[in-house]
Amino acid sequence: MALIPSTESRLAGPVRVVGAGLLGTSVGLGLRARGIDVFLADASPTNVSIATDLGAGRPAAPGDAPQLIVVAVPPDVTADVVARELADYPDAIVTDVASVKLQILDTLIARGADVSRYIGSHPMAGRERGGPLAGRADLFVGRPWVVAGHDAISYKRASAIDDMILDLGATLVEMSAEEHDRGVALISHVPQVVSSLMARRLIDAPSASVNLAGQGLRDVTRVAASDPELWVQILGANSAPVREILTAYREDLDRFIDALDDVNAPGARRRVAEEIAGGNTGVARLPGKHGIDKRFATMIVMVDDTPGQLARLLHEIGEIGVNLEDLRLEHAQGVQVGLAEISVVPEAVERLTTELVARGWRIAG
Template sequence: MNDTSSRLTGPVRVVGAGLLGASVGLGLRARGVDVVLDDASPANLNLAVDYGAGRASDGEESPALIVVCVPPDVTASVVLAELAAHPDAVVTDVASVKVAPMAELEASGRDISRYVGSHPLAGRERGGPSSGRADLFVGRPWVVCTRPDVSRASVSLVEALVLDLGATPIEMNTVAHDAAVALVSHTPQIVSSLMAKRLSGSSDAALALAGQGVRDVTRIASSEPELWVQILGANAPAVVEILRAYRDDLDRVLAALGDLDAPGARRSLAEELAGGNAGVSRLPGKHGQDRRFASVVVMVDDKPGELGRLFTEMGEIGVNLEDLRLEHSPGAQIGLAEIAVLPEALQRTIDDLTARGWRIAG
C-alpha cells in the first residue's frame, strides 16, 4: 500500500480487538483513518489501543461504517446491536461463515438492509491484538456478500474498506461463500490438525527428521481449537460432504497399499497421487494468475544478514521473487531458501546468483 490516502472517511468503528480487529485498525490507521475500538474485554481493548490500532470510544462518534470482528457464535447478536445503536451506519463483519449468521439475522425480524456480510481470507496461527498486522490483508481475497435488499452504496462502502486494506474484493452470495471456504479453509484445518495429532506420540528421533513437507502440512494445526469448533459447527454440512469424499479417497489408497500386488493396485495409487497434481495445478498463483512458477533452491549460510543479502541481490539482478519457502534443520550450518521465479527467468537467476557466489542446491 504505497498510496497512503484513504477511500473512507472516519471514524470507522471496529468491534472486537482481536487479531482481525486489531489488524483492521492498524491498516486503516496507516492510511490516516480515525478508528474507534470497542471490545467486551477491557484488557484486549487497552492492549489494542497501546499497539496503535485505534482509540477507545468516547460515545460521541457517528461512524458511517462499523466492522464487527467477534467470534461466529455471537456475530449476529453484535451486528443487531450495532445496527440499533447506529441507525445511519453500514455494518459489516469478518466471520468466516456467512449462512448461519445471516439466518439468525433474518429470523430476528429486524431491518438488516444496512448489513453487508464479508470475510477476509487472511489470518495467522496466533490470535489476540498483539498479533495484529497492518499488512495482514494485503493481496488477500476478501469476500463481500451481496443481497437484493442491500443498496449498491452500502456494498461500495464495504469494498472501500477492503481496498483501503490492500485486499481484493470478491462478490459472492452466502451459500457460495460457505461452500467455497469449506473446501479451501475449513477442511484443510481438519486434515492439518489430524496429521499433526500423529506427531504427538512420535519419538524425538523421528521428529528430528522432519522437513518442510510435514511442516507445510501441519502449519495451521496450531490454530485455536475453541474458535474452530465454532467455525466448523456453523459450516458442518459443507465440511462433512468434502470429508466424506476425502474418506473415499483414503479408502482407495488404503486398499491399494494393503495389497500392492493385486491387479490394478499400483495404478489406483498412481491415479490418486496424479489427482493431487491436477488439483494443486489449479491453485492460482501470485495476484490470482493461474500459472506455475519455477523454483531455485539456494543454500544460505546460517549467519546474520545472509538472507537479507540474498533478497538484495535478487533485486540487483532484476528478478522478481514470486514466492519463498525456508527450510532449516536443527543443528545445520546452512538453510535452504526455495525461491519461486517466472519460468523464463529461471536460468538467468541460477547463472547470476552462481556468479555472485551463491550455491544452488541440485
C-alpha cells in the same frame, strides 16, 4: 509497523469497530492511516487500551455516530453483537468479518433484525498470532475480501463496505453467503482438519522419526497450531459443507488404502499413480503470484546459518536480474546451514544457477 500510504479515503464518515483483536485492530490501523475517525469497542478494556495506544482509533463514547460498524468478534457471538449494533445505531451500516456467513445471516433474519442495513463480509487474511498487538495496517493489502450480498440490502446502501475494503487495499470479491461458506469449507476449513489430524499422528511418533521431518511435513501441518476453541466455533457454524467434503475425502482415502492392500494386484499401482496425478492437476489450479495460475521452477541454494547470508543471497539474485517469485527456508539436520528453496520463472533457472555458482553459492540437488 508498515502502513498503507495515506491518501484520500473513499469513506465519508467515521467507523465503529467492535472487537479490538487482530482483525479489528488491523481495520482500525488501516483506516486511521487514511485519516478516518475510528471508535473502538471491546468486552476487554485492556484490548481497547492496547489498540488505542497502537493508533488504531479512540475508545468508543456515548454520542458517537458512525457511518459504518465493523463487528470483529468470535463467530459464536457475532450474530448477537450485530443485532445489538443494528438496534443501537439505526443510521449505520453494519458488517462483520467472521469466517462463516450463512448461519449469521439466517439467525439475524429469524430474530427480525434490520438486515437492510447489514451485509456480512470476510477478509481472507490473518496471522498465526491473535490479539491487538498482532494488528497491522497492511494486513489486508492484496488479499481477497468477500462481501456476501443478499436481497434485503441495496448496492447503494452497501457501498460504504466496499469503500472500506478498497481503502484497506484488499480485493473485493462478491459471493452469496452460501457460496462463501462452501468455498471456505474447501480452501480453509477442511485443510485445517486434515492438517490437525496429520499433526496429531506426531504425538506418539518416535523422536527418531520426528527428527527426519522436512519441508513437506511442515507444509502439511503448518496450520495445525491454530486455536482449538476458535475452530470448534467455525466448524460448528459451517458443519454441513465441511462434512460433505470430508466424506468425499474419506472415499478418496479408502480407494488409496485399498490399492495399498496389495500393490501387486492388477491396476493397484495405476490407481496410486492416478490419485497422485490428480493432486498435480488440482494444485495446478491454485493461483500464484498476483493471482496468476502460472507454475514456477524451484531451485535450492545452501545458505550458511550466519548473520547476513540470506540477505546477501537475495541481494545477489537481484543483481543478476532475476525476479524472485517465492522463497521458503528450511534448516538442514545436524549442520549449520539453511536450504533456501527459491521459485523463479523456468527460463531463468539455468542462468541463475550459473551466476550463483560463480559467486560461490552451493546449489543442492
